Amino acid sequence: MTNTLFALVIPAILALVALIGLRRRVDVFAALTDGAADGLRVMLKILPSLIALLTAVYMLRASGATDALARLCAPLFNLVGIPPETAPLILIRPISGGGALAVGSELIVTYGADSRIGRTAAIMLGSTETTFYTIAVYFGAAKIRKTRYAIPAALIADLTGFTVAAVTARLFW
Amino acid sequence: MAMAWIWTIIICFSLAYGAFSGNITQVSAAAAEGSAAAVKLCIEILGITCLWSGVMEVMKRAGIADKLASAFRPLLSRLFPSVSKTGEAMRAISANVSANLLGLGNAATPLGIRAAEEMAKTVGGGTTNVATDDLCMLVVINTASIQLIPATVAAVRAAAGAAAPFDILPAVWVTSAASVTMGVLAAKVLSRVWRRRATQAHNLGRAR
Numbered sequence: 001m002t003n004t005l006f007a008l009v010i011p012a013i014l015a016l017v018a019l020i021g022l023r024r025r026v027d028v029f030a031a032l033t034d035g036a037a038d039g040l041r042v043m044l045k046i047l048p049s050l051i052a053l054l055t056a057v058y059m060l061r062a063s064g065a066t067d068a069l070a071r072l073c074a075p076l077f078n079l080v081g082i083p084p085e086t087a088p089l090i091l092i093r094p095i096s097g098g099g100a101l102a103v104g105s106e107l108i109v110t111y112g113a114d115s116r117i118g119r120t121a122a123i124m125l126g127s128t129e130t131t132f133y134t135i136a137v138y139f140g141a142a143k144i145r146k147t148r149y150a151i152p153a154a155l156i157a158d159l160t161g162f163t164v165a166a167v168t169a170r171l172f173w
Numbered sequence: 174m175a176m177a178w179i180w181t182i183i184i185c186f187s188l189a190y191g192a193f194s195g196n197i198t199q200v201s202a203a204a205a206e207g208s209a210a211a212v213k214l215c216i217e218i219l220g221i222t223c224l225w226s227g228v229m230e231v232m233k234r235a236g237i238a239d240k241l242a243s244a245f246r247p248l249l250s251r252l253f254p255s256v257s258k259t260g261e262a263m264r265a266i267s268a269n270v271s272a273n274l275l276g277l278g279n280a281a282t283p284l285g286i287r288a289a290e291e292m293a294k295t296v297g298g299g300t301t302n303v304a305t306d307d308l309c310m311l312v313v314i315n316t317a318s319i320q321l322i323p324a325t326v327a328a329v330r331a332a333a334g335a336a337a338p339f340d341i342l343p344a345v346w347v348t349s350a351a352s353v354t355m356g357v358l359a360a361k362v363l364s365r366v367w368r369r370r371a372t373q374a375h376n377l378g379r380a381r
Binding site for chain 2: 013014021024026034036039059065095101102113119122124125134139141142143144146152154156
């Protein structure tokens with residue numbers, strides 16, 4: 001029942017957005033293709049760094065270091081209920097968006113998109129940001145050198161996101 | 174530069190750990206596989222990410238982003254007590270939040286920067302290099318950004334053979350809401366801690 005209901009959401013959003021667009025006299029098709037072209041440019045910009053980063057991530061996985069890291073983090077992570085396999089993702093997420101996409105997609109492919117680890121990784125990716133990059137951009141633009149409590153507060157938010165991602169992945173499925 | 178260090182460290186560490194654990198042939202094979210996997214991943218997620226980028230563009234042109242921005246203004250003005258409710262800074266903040274919600278990352282960052290600049294203008298005419306409470310709040314909200322349709326992640330899940338790639342949406346919403354709430358609370362609490370520290374340091378300086 002919830003599945004059928006949920007299956008409605010995506011097609012319904014598409015239909016609704018198109019209808020609202022038409023009512024507001026927007027050339028929906030042109031907007032759609034312009035936006036898609038933007039998406040294409042963004043992906044083209046991401047690809048070079050993704051090539052470099054996935055090479056690194058694949059090598060790290062093949063060396064056995066990611067598994068070792070997971071084993072190392074297991075006692076702490078199990079305590080809060082986060083799958084230890086997601087440790088590399090948690091480490092890279094606040095630093096590099098491309099790196100997080102590389103590590104996250106590797107986790108999703110390796111463990112399966114519908115596995116608990118795969119879901120947790122996907123929820124973590126979808127609900128957090130590249131914290132340090134964002135902080136650097138904003139404070140750089142505002143010429144701020146004393147960031148006071150911004151970094152601790154942002155990291156508290158990230159840690160909450162990682163923990164709750166594991167909880168929702170466990171509770172919702 | 175940070176990325177140069179991270180990349181070099183990962184590569185060297187993989188080499189050393191692979192040699193140490195006897196996995197060096199696998200590491201060598203992986204060095205060739207990773208780059209191809211990146212191209213494959215990009216091609217596989219290209220469809221969904223471009224489609225949703227298009228849908229968000231329709232939303233923007235249909236004024237949905239502006240609607241969303243004005244809907245959020247009352248809530249946001251409570252988070253930024255010293256920013257004028259009707260001023261340019263508030264307009265930029267709410268546009269930044271609504272662009273983030275719609276996943277318009279390219280639009281969100283310039284809007285957020287404009288908000289930061291506007292806020293700096295009203296405080297000390299842009300001469301201070303110390304972050305105000307409002308700027309800290311803006312940064313925290315942006316680092317914990319909520320996205321309604323995380324299309325890239327859904328595309329990665331689809332490429333990996335997920336039965337329903339978008340079924341993580343409710344979980345993503347709950348998680349983002351929790352993290353942004355926690356971030357806001359942390360910012361409010363820490364702002365008091367920092368202010369108390371500053372006053373103490375000030376008093377200490379006077380006592381001497």
